[in-house]
Structures are given as structure tokens and as C-alpha cells.
Amino acid sequence: MTHSDQPRPLQARASGPLTGKVRVPGDxxxxxxxxxxxxxxxxxxxxxxxxxxxxxxxxxxxxxxxxxxxxxxxxxxxxxxxxxxxxxxxxxxxxxxxxxxxxxxxxxxxxxxxxxxxxxxxxxxxxxxxxxxxxxxxxxxxxxxxxxxxxxxxxxxxxxxxxxxxxxxxxxxxxxxxxxxxxxxxxxxxxxxxxxxxxxxxxxxxxxxxxxxxxxxxxxxxxxxxxxxxxxxxxxxxxxxxVPADPSSAAFPIVAALVVEGSDIVLSDVMTNPLRTGLFTTLREMGASIEESEVRGDAGEPMARLRVRASKLRGVEVPPERAPSMIDEYLVLAVAASFAEGTTIMRGLQELRVKESDRLEATAAMLRVNGVKVEVSGDDLIVEGRGHVPGGGTVATHMDHRIAMSALVMGCASDQPVTVDDTAFIATSFPDFIPMMRSLGAEFS
Ligand SMILES: O=C(O)C1=C[C@@H](OP(=O)(O)O)[C@@H](O)[C@H](O)C1
Ligand SMILES: C=C(OP(=O)(O)O)C(=O)O
Known part of the structure; x- marks a missing residue:
């Protein structure tokens, strides 16, 4: 699959409450x-x-x-x-x-x-x-x-x-x-x-x-x-x-709804296989309101309807043994941690270095350029949450869909807008991300 040579930048700015019901694409x-x-x-x-x-x-x-x-x-x-x-x-x-x-x-x-x-x-x-x-x-x-x-x-x-x-x-x-x-x-x-x-x-x-x-x-x-x-x-x-809805894609509107004040959204059919839900566990430990209902399953894969409401988040320590169940979600967890009060320590992230980009360094760079205090220590990521994010930065995507989407989620609630240099790679995993987020009330332009 080829992408046009022209990068497609996009800016996210603080919006009013996110509301509505969506089904993110298949897992x-x-x-x-x-x-x-x-x-x-x-x-x-x-x-x-x-x-x-x-x-x-x-x-x-x-x-x-x-x-x-x-x-x-x-x-x-x-x-x-x-x-x-x-x-x-x-x-x-x-x-x-x-x-x-x-x-x-x-x-x-x-x-x-x-x-x-x-x-x-x-x-x-x-x-x-x-x-x-x-x-x-x-x-x-x-x-x-x-x-x-x-x-x-x-x-x-x-x-x-x-x-x-x-x-x-x-x-x-x-x-x-x-x-x-x-x-x-x-x-x-x-x-x-x-x-x-x-x-x-x-x-x-x-x-x-x-x-x-x-x-x-x-x-x-x-x-x-x-x-x-x-x-x-x-x-x-x-x-x-x-195919149930992808929890790794659901992670983006979920974190956006948690950090944009007054938000209340519903996501249908989200797969809740316990080997994929480390992010939900972690967000709940941080104080997130994520309610499950309509729990059912098909061919051994459980799924549920999730209602997510804006929540005051606090920093937590994420143990290394949880990493396999949320390996693709650390980028957007780092965004949630930036809006939380207190320090979030994510341990044992060496596998993040061999994904679409070096996600450990790219996540730290995304936060840093938007005024968040962050440190990479060995294979750990440490984010100092201050309850708000200054924003104002341009984030380098590095051909990585999850960096682009995480940065746009950050811009949904930051003091100043957040820009991403290229949104083209979002099409690898979540082709309708931009219109779906707009339908919930996100301000992308
Ligand atoms: O098997 C899969 O579908 C996947 C496994 C994970 O990679 P690793 O096997 O490298 O951990 C994950 O990061 C990837 O997005 C999807
Ligand atoms: C790591 C990912 O995918 P893959 O390994 O399939 O490129 C991902 O989607 O975050």
C-alpha cells in the first residue's frame, strides 16, 4: 500500500464535551x-x-x-x-x-x-x-x-x-x-x-x-x-x-472522553478478551469511569458495550507483567497520564522500541513537545501529570498510526492546539478515526 508523498497534517484543539454512541472498526x-x-x-x-x-x-x-x-x-x-x-x-x-x-x-x-x-x-x-x-x-x-x-x-x-x-x-x-x-x-x-x-x-x-x-x-x-x-x-x-470492535482503536475515543470535561460516550461491541484489556484496568485504577454492559461473546471472544464519562485521573504505577495485555495502548495511556494529577510509571516497555516506530522515544517526544514532563529510564516511561497539558506542539508521526491518533486525542483537551505532521498512516488501523471523532464533537482542522 503506498501513501501519497504529500504529508497530511492536522490540528486538534480543545472542544466542548464529547457525546454520542459509536462502533469503532473491527479488531x-x-x-x-x-x-x-x-x-x-x-x-x-x-x-x-x-x-x-x-x-x-x-x-x-x-x-x-x-x-x-x-x-x-x-x-x-x-x-x-x-x-x-x-x-x-x-x-x-x-x-x-x-x-x-x-x-x-x-x-x-x-x-x-x-x-x-x-x-x-x-x-x-x-x-x-x-x-x-x-x-x-x-x-x-x-x-x-x-x-x-x-x-x-x-x-x-x-x-x-x-x-x-x-x-x-x-x-x-x-x-x-x-x-x-x-x-x-x-x-x-x-x-x-x-x-x-x-x-x-x-x-x-x-x-x-x-x-x-x-x-x-x-x-x-x-x-x-x-x-x-x-x-x-x-x-x-x-x-x-x-469480528468485534477493536479495543486498541476504542482506546482513543475512551481517553478523549475521559480528559474532555463533561464528556459522556458509548462504544458498542468492544472486545473485552482479558489478554487485551490492560488499558481498561489501568484507566480504572487511575479513577476512570468506564462501565460495561451487554456483555456477550462469540467464538470465545467476549465483547461489551462501554459507557465512558469524563473523570478526574490520578497517576499510577503500571506493572511490567501487564504490558502484553496493553502493548499497543501505552501511547494513549501516556496522554491520559499527562492529564492526570501525579506521576505515572509504566514499566517494562522494551517491546515498544520495535513497533512501527520506536514508540518509547516517540511517546516521550510527543509529550515533551507539548510541555509535559516525561522521562525514559531504561525501558520505563515516567510521566509527570499536572492535571492539564500546555499543548502547542507539532508531533512527528514516524509512519506510526498510533502516534498520530494519540497526539490528536491530546489536542482534544490541551490548553493550546496540538498538530500532527501526517495523518496518512491512521488508515492502516482506523480509517474513519477523524470523521468518527468529529461526530463525537472533536475539533480537528
Ligand atoms: O498478534 C497480533 O495481532 C499483534 C501482536 C502484538 O505484537 P507482538 O506480537 O510483536 O507483541 C501487537 O503489538 C500487534 O499490534 C498485534
Ligand atoms: C504494533 C502494531 O501493529 P503491527 O505489529 O501489526 O504493525 C499496532 O497496530 O500498534
């Missing part, structure tokens, strides 16, 4: 997985509520390039005709994942179990992200990297294994992308593939594999970890997938 993690598992199943998969953001659309294109039939049948409604486990065809052109680590890394896993070779590529941000963490286990399973950039960077060519081997793999960091790549490759291996993680990461791959008919179990390992066991060579059957 990005579940959307990628629905397309990939649909492509690896036999028969038809119907997906409703798919996130039609650039990251997911690139995964859809790659599934098509690998031989699945992928069709849009209506608004957010998609149909996939799968090729079966191990059945991917040799793609004719490089697979371009744009800005998306998840799409690229999960498809690498799926390709590693097929006797084909594929070139993986992406934009400048994705080309800078580490792929060795995925290639290491995939090589143990029999895949080979035929050619690749420095230190396992994109673009690189993966030759899948003719006879993939099942492995037992302990992930070196809590990462659902590593875990999922190994499980997807393990689908094509005879016998049992096991992934052990010392801290549980999001379990959407496990839940969805079960939904598509795989024999997969997950048990507690140590205090915070999981041991996941998958029986290889299943016949996955096509399935219906209902």
Missing part, C-alpha cells in the same frame, strides 16, 4: 487471522465486521496471491474460499504487507509450512523491524531464508519446508506474532507443535484455530505464562467469524 488482530485461517481452511469462510484498514487489506491481497479466493460481499463483509492446510500456491509477485508487522509475520508462518517460496516486503517502517524472531523458529521447522536484508530485515525470501517438523518452542519475548507464526507453520507439520510463553500474549490465534476445527489446548505455565499444544495436519473447515 485488527482478529481480522488478519480470519483471512489467514479462512485461506488455510477447506470450504467457505464468511467474515462480518472485518477491519477494512490498509494493514488487513494487504493480508487479504496476500491470501489471494497465495491461491485463496477472497471477495468483499458488502460493507465489512468478506468471503474466503480456502485452499487447505499446506495448499498455498507459489505467488507470482512479492507479497507487500505495507506497514503491518502482524500480517507479514503471521503469513511468514503460514508460508513456512508450504513447499513454495515467497518474497516478503513492506514500507520503510516495516523494513526496519526485526524478523529474526520469526525466522529462528521457522528455520527450526525446516523453512529457509533464501535471501534477505541485513540482520533479518525485509525484503526477504522464505522457502517453505517440503516436510515441516513439529517443534517445541519457548518464545524469547511475549509476542503473539511469534507464537502465531509457529502455530500456523505447525498446522502443516505431522505431530504436535508446542509453544511456551513465559507471559501470556493475546490468544486470538488459539481461539480461532479451535473455531476452525483444530485440536489445540492451552494450559497455564508458571505464574503468568501459557503452554499451547497444537496437533498438526488438521482439516480446518471454513467457518463464520464475527
Amino acid at each position: 485488527k488482530s482478529i481480522s488478519h487471522r480470519a483471512l489467514i485461517l479462512g485461506a488455510l481452511a477447506v470450504g467457505e469462510t464468511r467474515i462480518s465486521g472485518l477491519l477494512e484498514g490498509e494493514d488487513v487489506l494487504n493480508t487479504a491481497k496476500s491470501m489471494q496471491a497465495l491461491g485463496a479466493r477472497v471477495e468483499r460481499t458488502g460493507d465489512f463483509a468478506w468471503k474466503v474460499q480456502g485452499v487447505g492446510v499446506g495448499g498455498f500456491a507459489q505467488p507470482k509477485a512479492p507479497l507487500d504487507f505495507g506497514n503491518s508487522g502482524t500480517g507479514c509475520r503471521l503469513v511468514m508462518g503460514a508460508v513456512a509450512g508450504c513447499p513454495i517460496s515467497a518474497v516478503f516486503d513492506g514500507d520503510a517502517s516495516l523494513r526496519s523491524r526485526p524478523m529474526r524472531r520469526i525466522l529462528d523458529p521457522l528455520e527450526k521447522m525446516g523453512a529457509r531464508v533464501v535471501s534477505g536484508g541485513e540482520g533479518g530485515r525485509l525484503p526477504l525470501t522464505v522457502q517453505g519446508a517440503r516436510d515441516p517438523l513439529p517443534i517445541t518452542y519457548r518464545t524469547p519475548v511475549a509476542s503473539a506474532q511469534i507464537k502465531s507464526a509457529v502455530l500456523l507453520a505447525g498446522l502443516a507439520a505431522p505431530g504436535t507443535t508446542t509453544v511456551i510463553e513465559s507471559e501470556a500474549s493475546r490468544n486470538h490465534t488459539e481461539l480461532m484455530l479451535k473455531h476452525f476445527g483444530a485440536d489445540i489446548t492451552s494450559v497455564q505455565e508458571g505464574q503468568h505464562g501459557r503452554r499451547i499444544t497444537l496437533v498438526g495436519e488438521p482439516e480446518l473447515h471454513g467457518a463464520n467469524v464475527v
Whole structure:
């Protein structure tokens, strides 16, 4: 996916109370997985509520390039005709994942179990992200990297294994992308593939594999970890997938409503899988009013309606073991912490350095340029909240959607407007962010 060369700046200024009811787009993690598992199943998969953001659309294109039939049948409604486990065809052109680590890394896993070779590529941000963490286990399973950039960077060519081997793999960091790549490759291996993680990461791959008919179990390992066991060579059957609203996208209107005085908003169908809701836990500890109702679930994924009202926030300490359940939310939590009274300490954020940008430094820079006192200490982020944010700064987006959206949320309540240098990357995960926030009353111009 290419972006125009012209950056698209935007300014957010303090608004009146945010009000209204919205449904943020479908969960990005579940959307990628629905397309990939649909492509690896036999028969038809119907997906409703798919996130039609650039990251997911690139995964859809790659599934098509690998031989699945992928069709849009209506608004957010998609149909996939799968090729079966191990059945991917040799793609004719490089697979371009744009800005998306998840799409690229999960498809690498799926390709590693097929006797084909594929070139993986992406934009400048994705080309800078580490792929060795995925290639290491995939090589143990029999895949080979035929050619690749420095230190396992994109673009690189993966030759899948003719006879993939099942492995037992302990992930070196809590990462659902590593875990999922190994499980997807393990689908094509005879016998049992096991992934052990010392801290549980999001379990959407496990839940969805079960939904598509795989024999997969997950048990507690140590205090915070999981041991996941998958029986290889299943016949996955096509399935219906209902994609709930993305809690990582909901995070932006939620924090905006908390910090803009008098706000009262409702968000429907927000996924509340406990491995994704560390931000909600943290905001509640800070004093946030977030009420859940209409709790229900589909295919193991819980969801609820959230009512969020403006709240006086206080600084808290966020323990490192909570990081996997809110890894994409620290940027907007730092915004909430800036408006809080007191110090917020966020510990154990080393993984933030290898996202779309170095999010630890970029978050500190976003706050600093808007007059907030902040410090990066090792892998910790420390924000001195003063109950208000001076604002007035221009924030560098660094090809990172979550920096752009966090900065615009900050501008919704800062003393002076906040400008972002480029909003183009918001389209990777939340294409309607700007109109949706305006519909709630945000002042963006
Ligand atoms: O598996 C997924 O869908 C994701 C896993 C996380 O990455 P890591 O696996 O690198 O932690 C997260 O940051 C990303 O946005 C989505
Ligand atoms: C880290 C993210 O995504 P990905 O790794 O898929 O690029 C994100 O969406 O914040």
C-alpha cells in the first residue's frame, strides 16, 4: 500500500464535551487471522465486521496471491474460499504487507509450512523491524531464508519446508506474532507443535484455530505464562467469524472522553478478551469511569458495550507483567497520564522500541513537545501529570498510526492546539478515526 508523498497534517484543539454512541472498526488482530485461517481452511469462510484498514487489506491481497479466493460481499463483509492446510500456491509477485508487522509475520508462518517460496516486503517502517524472531523458529521447522536484508530485515525470501517438523518452542519475548507464526507453520507439520510463553500474549490465534476445527489446548505455565499444544495436519473447515470492535482503536475515543470535561460516550461491541484489556484496568485504577454492559461473546471472544464519562485521573504505577495485555495502548495511556494529577510509571516497555516506530522515544517526544514532563529510564516511561497539558506542539508521526491518533486525542483537551505532521498512516488501523471523532464533537482542522 503506498501513501501519497504529500504529508497530511492536522490540528486538534480543545472542544466542548464529547457525546454520542459509536462502533469503532473491527479488531485488527482478529481480522488478519480470519483471512489467514479462512485461506488455510477447506470450504467457505464468511467474515462480518472485518477491519477494512490498509494493514488487513494487504493480508487479504496476500491470501489471494497465495491461491485463496477472497471477495468483499458488502460493507465489512468478506468471503474466503480456502485452499487447505499446506495448499498455498507459489505467488507470482512479492507479497507487500505495507506497514503491518502482524500480517507479514503471521503469513511468514503460514508460508513456512508450504513447499513454495515467497518474497516478503513492506514500507520503510516495516523494513526496519526485526524478523529474526520469526525466522529462528521457522528455520527450526525446516523453512529457509533464501535471501534477505541485513540482520533479518525485509525484503526477504522464505522457502517453505517440503516436510515441516513439529517443534517445541519457548518464545524469547511475549509476542503473539511469534507464537502465531509457529502455530500456523505447525498446522502443516505431522505431530504436535508446542509453544511456551513465559507471559501470556493475546490468544486470538488459539481461539480461532479451535473455531476452525483444530485440536489445540492451552494450559497455564508458571505464574503468568501459557503452554499451547497444537496437533498438526488438521482439516480446518471454513467457518463464520464475527469480528468485534477493536479495543486498541476504542482506546482513543475512551481517553478523549475521559480528559474532555463533561464528556459522556458509548462504544458498542468492544472486545473485552482479558489478554487485551490492560488499558481498561489501568484507566480504572487511575479513577476512570468506564462501565460495561451487554456483555456477550462469540467464538470465545467476549465483547461489551462501554459507557465512558469524563473523570478526574490520578497517576499510577503500571506493572511490567501487564504490558502484553496493553502493548499497543501505552501511547494513549501516556496522554491520559499527562492529564492526570501525579506521576505515572509504566514499566517494562522494551517491546515498544520495535513497533512501527520506536514508540518509547516517540511517546516521550510527543509529550515533551507539548510541555509535559516525561522521562525514559531504561525501558520505563515516567510521566509527570499536572492535571492539564500546555499543548502547542507539532508531533512527528514516524509512519506510526498510533502516534498520530494519540497526539490528536491530546489536542482534544490541551490548553493550546496540538498538530500532527501526517495523518496518512491512521488508515492502516482506523480509517474513519477523524470523521468518527468529529461526530463525537472533536475539533480537528
Ligand atoms: O498478534 C497480533 O495481532 C499483534 C501482536 C502484538 O505484537 P507482538 O506480537 O510483536 O507483541 C501487537 O503489538 C500487534 O499490534 C498485534
Ligand atoms: C504494533 C502494531 O501493529 P503491527 O505489529 O501489526 O504493525 C499496532 O497496530 O500498534
